[in-house]
Amino acid sequence: MRRAVVSISSNIAEGAGRKGDKELIQFLHIALGSLAELETQYLIAVRLKFVVENNSVEVLINDVKKLLLGFRNYLMNK
Numbered sequence: 001m002r003r004a005v006v007s008i009s010s011n012i013a014e015g016a017g018r019k020g021d022k023e024l025i026q027f028l029h030i031a032l033g034s035l036a037e038l039e040t041q042y043l044i045a046v047r048l049k050f051v052v053e054n055n056s057v058e059v060l061i062n063d064v065k066k067l068l069l070g071f072r073n074y075l076m077n078k
Contacts, residue, residue, distance in 0.1 A: 004038035
């Protein structure tokens, strides 16, 4: 789960350091994939009772998803 979290921010940073919006959009898609991976791992951990379900975590995951999608959509419609 830690690796997935680091991957999200790392891909945003790497995309921002590239030449143009097209590459940034590609890295935002990769970040969204890492976010989906994190969400899946969290749900598995809850179902296996490794962690207690926490609505704050779910809200954060959804908020980050909305932000990434909004940023991607903004770049695609520029």
